[in-house]
Amino acid sequence: MTNLAEQYRVTQEPFYQPQANEVALYEAAYNARLPVMVKGPTGCGKSRFIEYMAFKLGKPLITVACNEDMTASDLVGRYLLEANGTRWLDGPLATAARIGAICYLDEIVEARQDTTVVIHPLTDHRRQLPLDKKGELIQAHPDFQLVISYNPGYQSLMKDLKQSTKQRFVGFDFDYPAADLEASIIATETGVNKADAVRLVKVGAAARALKGHGLDEGISTRLLVYAATLIQAEVNPLDACRMALVRPITDDADIRATLDHAIDAIF
Numbered sequence: 431m432t433n434l435a436e437q438y439r440v441t442q443e444p445f446y447q448p449q450a451n452e453v454a455l456y457e458a459a460y461n462a463r464l465p466v467m468v469k470g471p472t473g474c475g476k477s478r479f480i481e482y483m484a485f486k487l488g489k490p491l492i493t494v495a496c497n498e499d500m501t502a503s504d505l506v507g508r509y510l511l512e513a514n515g516t517r518w519l520d521g522p523l524a525t526a527a528r529i530g531a532i533c534y535l536d537e538i539v540e541a542r543q544d545t546t547v548v549i550h551p552l553t554d555h556r557r558q559l560p561l562d563k564k565g566e567l568i569q570a571h572p573d574f575q576l577v578i579s580y581n582p583g584y585q586s587l588m589k590d591l592k593q594s595t596k597q598r599f600v601g602f603d604f605d606y607p608a609a610d611l612e613a614s615i616i617a618t619e620t621g622v623n624k625a626d627a628v629r630l631v632k633v634g635a636a637a638r639a640l641k642g643h644g645l646d647e648g649i650s651t652r653l654l655v656y657a658a659t660l661i662q663a664e665v666n667p668l669d670a671c672r673m674a675l676v677r678p679i680t681d682d683a684d685i686r687a688t689l690d691h692a693i694d695a696i697f
């Protein structure tokens with residue numbers, strides 16, 4: 431079991447630029463073992479924050495990227511058929527509960543409804559995970575904590591967490607970092623010069639202003655980091671921006687033209 435915990439330990443300190451007092455607030459939530467929900471648009475630093483907190487708290491981290499095909503068994507575990515019988519294989523949630531990891535379910539809303547129900551008994555005073563098929567009840571390790579991420583922008587009436595699930599978590603609101611912080615994140619992550627980092631942030635701001643006016647979501651910090659990485663690899667900045675910041679986010683010719691013009695004006 432110890433080996434498994436070692437395998438999931440975050441061994442190198444991830445670079446994380448705090449936006450406010452979220453580090454202290456998370457520590458308080460962890461100390462009370464409260465389940466945590468981090469909300470915000472894609473690529474704004476939610477996963478990096480959790481990785482950093484796992485490192486700081488010295489706890490193993492098990493991350494699960496949720497998708498629409500994911501079932502409760504994918505999280506909890508299943509029997510595998512083998513030549514001489516069957517063998518039980520713990521899923522990531524069961525492993526995290528056993529070894530005392532922070533279990534981060536990224537974009538939980540994407541997963542099927544039955545998956546949200548299996549997390550319920552882990553999120554209240556019981557801190558238990560029933561493995562129904564195996565007939566076992568896991569009592570979570572004292573260090574175990576559940577964290578979910580949630581992008582409010584994607585939610586619709588069809589796809590949203592139920593109040594009975596939401597009201598089991600404390601919440602953190604994340605958003606793209608303020609301009610000066612975002613520029614310093616881009617510069618630190620990639621080594622790009624400060625002037626280009628500031629220009630990239632301006633392109634980001636131009637795109638974010640189009641949210642709801644033709645764009646579903648603005649350019650993420652992640653994409654700005656990609657553009658800076660290309661610039662650092664000596665790609666022409668205009669090409670880097672088009673490739674990393676415009677092409678992935680929209681196929682609409684008018685919006686592409688608007689963003690391309692913004693890039694020409696800024697660089």
Ligand code: ADP
Nearest residue numbers: 445446447472473474475476477478651652655
């Ligand atoms: P998501 O919100 O989708 O989980 P990530 O945490 O993966 O986003 O962030 C995407 C990228 O943006 C990271 O890989 C990192 O390069 C950068 N980033 C965003 N915010 C920060 C931050 N506060 N400190 C350091 N890097 C950040």
